[in-house]
Amino acid sequence: MTADSIFSQETVSLTVSCISASYGRCQVLKDISFHAHAGELTGLLGPNGCGKTTLLRALCGQLPYSGSCLLNGRPLEGLSSRQLARQISYIPQRSGIGISLPVMEVILMGFNPVLGILQQPSAGQKALALQALKAVGMEAYAGQDYQKLSEGQKQLCILARTIAEDSSLLLLDEPESSLDFPHRHQVMRLLAKIAGGQVLSCTAGTFPDSGRTPGAGSVPVWNDLDNRPISPKTALITLHDPQLALEYCSRLILLKDGVCISILHPASDPVPQMEEALSEIYGPVRLYTPDSSGKNENCGSGRSSNEDNLSSRNRNEDDGHKNRRLVLLPG
Amino acid sequence: MKMYPNTKAAKFFPALALLAAAGLLSLLVGKYPLSLAKLLAGDEMQTQVFLTLRLPRSLMAVLGGFALGAAGYVFQTVFCNPLAAPDMIGVSSGASAGAAFAILFLSGSPLAVTASSFLGGLLAVGIALGLASAVRGQYFSGRGTYSAGNGTIVLAGIAVHSLAQTILMILKLTADPERQLASIEYWIMGSLSAITLRQIPFYCAVCVAGLTGIFLLHRQIVLLSVEESEARMLGVPVGKMRLLVLFLATLTVASVISVTGVISFIGLLAPHIARLLTRDNRLPALALSGLMGGFLLTLADILARSAASAELPVSIFTSLLGAPFLLYLILNGKGDRNHDG
Amino acid sequence: MKRTLAILLTLTMLTVTACGGGSSSPAETTAAAGAESAKTQSAEAENAETQSAEAENAETKANETENAETAAAQSITYPVTVTDQIGREVTIEKEPETLVSGYYISTSLLIALGLKDRLTGIETKAGSRNIYHLSAPEIIGLPSVGTAKEFDLEGCAALEPDLIVLPAKLKDVIPSLEELGLTVIAVNPEDKALLEEAVTLLGTATNTMDRAASLLAFHDEQLEPLTAALSGTDQPTVCLTGNSSFLSVAGPAMYQNSLIEQAAGVNAASDITEDYWADISYEQLLAWNPDYIILAADAEYSVDSVLQDENLRGCKAVDNGNVYQFPNAIEAWDSPVPSSILGSMWLASVLHGDTYPEDNWKQAAADYYETFYSFTPDLDNLYTDAE
Structure with missing residues (x-):
């Protein structure tokens, strides 16, 4: 297990048990149960209308549900919306910021759950916000108008806000859907790092990765301004594109008609089993596992051993790839 | 940090200076020949005119314009709509109906008309916001209660606005065409000519209180412009906060227009001018909206009282002054967009 | 955004125009077309009644009226053609036996001319006019034909009066009434000269020139x-x-x-x-x-x-x-x-x-x-x- 191998302990942080929810008389979620682990991305896959977004909204407290949901051992149900906001960062498909604001102001919104209603962000929080912007490589845009950014840049800003928020559960609703190809991967890589706590890694080097010189996206150094404990985050993410999900998520929850039909671990599950599960959602599909060095493995033939998988993960870690490479094609 | 260019302050202080200059000028212009020498000499009549008429009128122009501009900013920000204005949820029509009611059925004295139109405006907004929160909104809030979405509020506002207009129409129909109807029309046109010291203290206090609330809540107002579920996850109690902010904004507007009658455009123009100058939507834009509103209304009132032998409706000048200024700013390319839409 | 603002500006301008219109509307409701003549009229013109160009103009137009005035004491021979106060030539076939008035000043004039018994319909809100209560309480209960704003065309036609007197503001309903075969004259007594003209016009139309002349002489x-x-x-x-x-x-x-x-x-x-x-x-x-x-x-x-x-x-x-x-x-x-x-x-x-x-x-x-x-x-x- 990927997460286990990194933190060498079981890090189940989100336990969803038997969640059901309905819009009026129409039941949209039926007895959904799963675990999600801190430090990794958990993907929610399913056809349109399967209840992905509904599940996120239920977890956000925006839709009443039955069943229970534990975050780090504490139930989410009893929390006020303000307490929920402190625990959860919600990242929509595209941010609903409709007026011109400096990018910096958008990042500072992330501190609202911990600020009093009449309170202003402190100088320390402003410094943190700037650090978060640096982490996504957008510090040059701090004073610019958020509305004038491209969709990709906007999404990076929202991720910077998420970094600033530093809440333990991230809920992302198709964060990639409005982005172009390079931005999709950039955003997913960044997300993986945020979830892994790597963006927050301090100079002392708690994690072995942090000292390395990274490849594509530079991993910024967090100056640990407020001595916050650096924690991996649980990230639940609905994805439009199963290919991205296979590439970046450690765990995939497959939903169909409001029911959880299977849970996949792209790093370790047998390819035919995954093929079968994915076919339930996307129709007949085939999974290839091209060798990372370029030579193709045949579909279904190769079951990577745990060892192979681990080495592959290590090789790709810097740019956020956690899994062996899998290519999904219509069958 | 270089992210806040100092141009905000560079625009804020000239605006403050402009408003102060306009305020001073408005103390000097009027039909009664006041002279500084006589005032200082303690001439009784001069002092009386200055203290009970000239000063209150100038004060009301500055404060009223400030309030209308700031309230316009609040509405445009909360509704994320560059055409939003305080009238949208019925405050003007409610106040007009209230004034007409007082003219027809109460004594018709200035104090009664002011009080009645203030209550009318608040009643209309109260009904609109009450309706909106009673109606099942689009989203659930954290505790399973419903909150009033923007759309619901606008719809309820439109309903109340039309209702108030209908009441106003019925009141006008029952009015005696030669006397009461003229009074109603005159009130609706809006003017600062009849403002006296006695009328305004209460309304100024209400207005200042509302403005204080708006300025204290300015960060929440910006957050309310964010799409509802996102704002909620940023810890904003969206439903309650929106009702509170809209109530504060209409409170300030009602306190102004119940004294002056309906004044158009300031609530619409001042925030646009402010945003074009500051190019964003935060506290500087709010403050500048107020300053521009105050400046526009003061200048418009100076013209209204001096351009002709008679007093002219102040709304003519607010739009005559404001619209070209706005056009100039747009054509000068000072800002490309301030709203996505 | 620019486009939005452009639309906004257009709206602003439109509303400015609307406001301008609005500000003059109270003037229209009472002063209406008379405003023009009120401007030209001065105190001297009032004293020297017919000297103003306007009055002269009116006289040459209303030559029938003029004739009638010079022969004030004479009775009118029908059919008579008069020019009303919006410049229409109206022929009245016989002395009208039933009258409808849609305007309080014309109603009041008809009472002064001794014609209150011939009225079969008057304007709404007649009950608020003290002069009616004092001089002709019986007319207050007559069918109402509406106001200058809301004229009751059908109600008026149903009364089938011989002559209808309307304010100039209601000129738009006159063609409809004429199509129904009714005789209508419009009055516009907005200032003193026009009022005198209206008195003469009504006197001619209703064959009450004696009384009209003495009414005019009172001033x-x-x-x-x-x-x-x-x-x-x-x-x-x-x-x-x-x-x-x-x-x-x-x-x-x-x-x-x-x-x-x-x-x-x-x-x-x-x-x-x-x-x-x-x-x-x-x-x-x-x-x-x-x-x-x-x-x-x-x-x-x-x-x-x-x-x-x-x-x-x-x-x-x-x-x-x-x-x-x-x-x-x-x-x-x-x-x-x-x-x-x-x-x-x-x-x-x-x-x-x-x-x-x-x-x-x-x-x-x-x-x-x-x-x-x-x-x-x-x-x-x-x-x-x-x-």
Whole structure:
């Protein structure tokens, strides 16, 4: 297990048990149960209308549900919306910021759950916000108008806000859907790092990765301004594109008609089993596992051993790839 | 940090200076020949005119314009709509109906008309916001209660606005065409000519209180412009906060227009001018909206009282002054967009 | 965004225009087309009645009317063709036996011409006119044909009157009425000259020229002694305030200005250029500092409210208690009615009580209402109980 191998302990942080929810008389979620682990991305896959977004909204407290949901051992149900906001960062498909604001102001919104209603962000929080912007490589845009950014840049800003928020559960609703190809991967890589706590890694080097010189996206150094404990985050993410999900998520929850039909671990599950599960959602599909060095493995033939998988993960870690490479094609 | 260019302050202080200059000028212009020498000499009549008429009128122009501009900013920000204005949820029509009611059925004295139109405006907004929160909104809030979405509020506002207009129409129909109807029309046109010291203290206090609330809540107002579920996850109690902010904004507007009658455009123009100058939507834009509103209304009132032998409706000048200024700013390319839409 | 703002600006401009329109609308409702002639009309023109170009113009147009006037005492031979006050030629086939009037001034004129028994329909809100209660209470219950704003076309047609008299404002409904075979004349008595023309027009149309001529003569009969009595007196400044507020005043271009001049007063609002009630500020009133403030007969506010307004302290009229209201128990003498000379006479007795005692106008008023309206006015109670 990927997460286990990194933190060498079981890090189940989100336990969803038997969640059901309905819009009026129409039941949209039926007895959904799963675990999600801190430090990794958990993907929610399913056809349109399967209840992905509904599940996120239920977890956000925006839709009443039955069943229970534990975050780090504490139930989410009893929390006020303000307490929920402190625990959860919600990242929509595209941010609903409709007026011109400096990018910096958008990042500072992330501190609202911990600020009093009449309170202003402190100088320390402003410094943190700037650090978060640096982490996504957008510090040059701090004073610019958020509305004038491209969709990709906007999404990076929202991720910077998420970094600033530093809440333990991230809920992302198709964060990639409005982005172009390079931005999709950039955003997913960044997300993986945020979830892994790597963006927050301090100079002392708690994690072995942090000292390395990274490849594509530079991993910024967090100056640990407020001595916050650096924690991996649980990230639940609905994805439009199963290919991205296979590439970046450690765990995939497959939903169909409001029911959880299977849970996949792209790093370790047998390819035919995954093929079968994915076919339930996307129709007949085939999974290839091209060798990372370029030579193709045949579909279904190769079951990577745990060892192979681990080495592959290590090789790709810097740019956020956690899994062996899998290519999904219509069958 | 270089992210806040100092141009905000560079625009804020000239605006403050402009408003102060306009305020001073408005103390000097009027039909009664006041002279500084006589005032200082303690001439009784001069002092009386200055203290009970000239000063209150100038004060009301500055404060009223400030309030209308700031309230316009609040509405445009909360509704994320560059055409939003305080009238949208019925405050003007409610106040007009209230004034007409007082003219027809109460004594018709200035104090009664002011009080009645203030209550009318608040009643209309109260009904609109009450309706909106009673109606099942689009989203659930954290505790399973419903909150009033923007759309619901606008719809309820439109309903109340039309209702108030209908009441106003019925009141006008029952009015005696030669006397009461003229009074109603005159009130609706809006003017600062009849403002006296006695009328305004209460309304100024209400207005200042509302403005204080708006300025204290300015960060929440910006957050309310964010799409509802996102704002909620940023810890904003969206439903309650929106009702509170809209109530504060209409409170300030009602306190102004119940004294002056309906004044158009300031609530619409001042925030646009402010945003074009500051190019964003935060506290500087709010403050500048107020300053521009105050400046526009003061200048418009100076013209209204001096351009002709008679007093002219102040709304003519607010739009005559404001619209070209706005056009100039747009054509000068000072800002490309301030709203996505 | 630019586009949005452009739309916004267009809207703004449109609304400006709308506002401009709105601001003149009260003027339209009362002064209407008469505003033009009110401007050209001066006090001299009133004294020398037919000298103004406009009056001449009207006469040449209405040649039938002119003939009728020169032969005032003669009775009219039908069919008669008249030119009404919106310039239409109307032929009246026979002496009308039934009449409908859609305007209070024409209704009042028809009563003065002794035709109240021929009325079969009148304007709405007739119950609010004191002169009807006093002189022709029976007409108050007649079918109503609507107001100048909302005319009841069908209701009017159903009465099948021989002649319909409408205000000029209702000219749009005239073609419809004519298509129904009804005879309509429009009147526009917005100032004194037009009022006299209307009197002659109605007298001709209804064959009551005798009474019309004596009605017209009343004004001049009273004006002469008034002018004589007041010549050489000091002329106090007077501010004549309107119906809605004492901060709306009559400027020199208004009909009401002639009342002040005939009563040997000077209009304090002489620098006002508007030809309708002009809005002013307290400061303006204090700066004018008039000797007298005279409220319109139909004022919404009371004399006391003016006297007690502390913002007017220091104004001569208020400090000396010289605030009065035109009597309103019978008719509003400050509006263009045939009895308006009584307004000048009343005002003269207020301004110059020592040289022109109030018996003068009381006697004239009693004569006037007994002659034309067949009732004896109660001249001790000049005001209705309105606030």
